[in-house]
């Protein structure tokens with residue numbers, strides 16, 4: 001397993017995909033977590049909407065930077081990490097490199113696990129970088145607005161980071177499985193994004209109107225991610241928070257659903273790679 | 280072990296069989312890619328897999344690596360079932376066209392493979408030298424020519440000095456110079472390793488292999504040492520050039536040399552075994568025939584191949 005990990009870690013380090021995906025995600029967090037709300041804040045009437053302005057500004061200051069960053073994960077973060085997951089397994093089909101990957105010694109299970117593990121390390125690095133970028137942005141907002149620099153508790157920051165990684169790994173694992181199922185990048189991305197951004201959202205929205213759909217929502221990855229972030233105390237969209245955040249299920253249930261997706265993604269990818277002929 | 284002369288020096292007759300297939304069968308859906316193949320590769324041999332497109336050469340090699348599972352039959356590679364992690368580390372393989380991560384350099388691509396085998400980067404530098412690719416090692420593989428890619432693929436197969444080398448059409452895309460270099464590389468490798476080589480370039484097989492199996496539509500049509508295969512197929516044909524034609528034919532008919540004979544102007548091709556030749560020549564001379572030439576025909580492996588596979592498409596013979 002150590003050899004497989006060393007190989008996949010080197011491949012991951014040299015590839016462009018983690019940089020591109022990570023960079024994109026940091027830009028998105030800063031733009032949609034901070035930039036857009038700040039523009040809304042700046043354009044609100046300071047007299048009639050004073051209370052809304054104050055609430056909005058609170059989310060953009062250093063004391064809330066960690067939760068605001070975490071609030072970006074349920075919808076777009078999930079989609080981005082799914083893309084990363086697809087890029088962990090899918091391109092090996094286009095390159096035709098699976099035969100080489102699987103004939104060096106490490107077994108098929110080890111190679112798949114090593115790939116996803118290397119992806120998980122990238123996810124941690126991305127989460128830390130996105131958090132750091134959020135912190136920096138919030139300091140800039142505080143300085144511009146002449147607000148005091150109040151720092152969040154270290155434990156709260158760690159919890160936000162943990163939630164971000166937990167959510168990301170579940171999506172990564174799902175993406176990796178899709179890459180194997182569809183033997184490539186294109187179809188896997190298409191199906192994955194249509195499912196997460198389209199179908200899951202539609203179902204989740206419908207469940208708000210049709211109570212019969214609520215059990216279905218409880219097993220969807222997006223709502224589970226949103227519920228875990230809500231458990232951190234991040235407000236939902238209707239309360240002025242981020243898209244996709246909401247208390248659809250309790251924190252522990254959300255954790256269980258995310259874990260189940262992680263395990264299922266790994267299992268499907270591994271079983272398929274083990275069973276198929278590699279040509 | 281029967282053919283001692285086919286075993287390269289350096290190997291011992293006590294060493295175990297390197298590759299052993301018994302009645303191996305593999306179908307992809309309705310396509311029977313391999314049908315009941317049985318063969319043994321002894322240590323130190325350069326063993327050729329020869330066959331036209333779709334004969335099942337690549338599929339057999341994939342089976343040996345555990346990438347494709349056979350439907351029936353038994354497979355042993357270095358004494359273990361195929362795909363065994365410990366034996367995989369002792370096998371170097373180049374299957375079909377070499378595949379690499381295109382936007383990474385040749386060196387990084389090999390380093391990834393080396394790590395998976397637990398080998399240091401120094402081993403990557405060594406194999407790059409062996410295939411003479413050090414100069415281009417830090418360029419992206421996208422910019423490699425077909426021949427460079429092929430050499431990088433061979434370099435990958437040489438990582439860790441494997442005891443079994445599986446090379447699927449290794450001279451594919453190489454120019455004559457590269458082909459010659461590859462051939463001598465294969466001969467060098469054969470000093471320390473067993474080499475299993477596939478090709479439809481008959482000249483290549485003829486020049487580097489000790490033993491060859493000829494496959495057609497997934498079946499073994501011949502399996503023998505190269506020299507044996509060549510002599511067996513060319514053994515009985517004798518070419519005679521003599522004049523005058525009428526008289527020659529009369530003597531041939533009188534001497535039982537006529538059955539199966541074919542004539543082209545003043546040249547005849549006869550089916551004769553060794554002892555029949557002097558008697559026939561004496562009879563011809565005594566009858567007053569001028570004998571210009573008598574020679575035993577040596578068929579090239581190419582002709583043997585066509586005869587065995589019933590394939591009449593032109594196949595380029597190696598230079």
Ligand SMILES: Nc1ncnc2c1ncn2[C@@H]1O[C@H](COP(=O)(O)OP(=O)(O)OP(=O)(O)O)[C@@H](O)[C@H]1O
Pocket residue numbers: 279307308310311312330331332333334335336337338339479
């Ligand atoms: N993955 C696959 N799916 C379906 N059919 C396959 C697959 N791999 C091989 N085949 C079929 O099996 C047969 C043998 O193919 P194989 O690639 O082993 O031949 P080959 O001797 O290597 O041919 P070539 O000289 O063209 O490389 C062919 O009919 C091919 O179409």
Ligand SMILES: [Mg+2]
Pocket residue numbers: 336337338375447
């Ligand atoms: Mg082939």
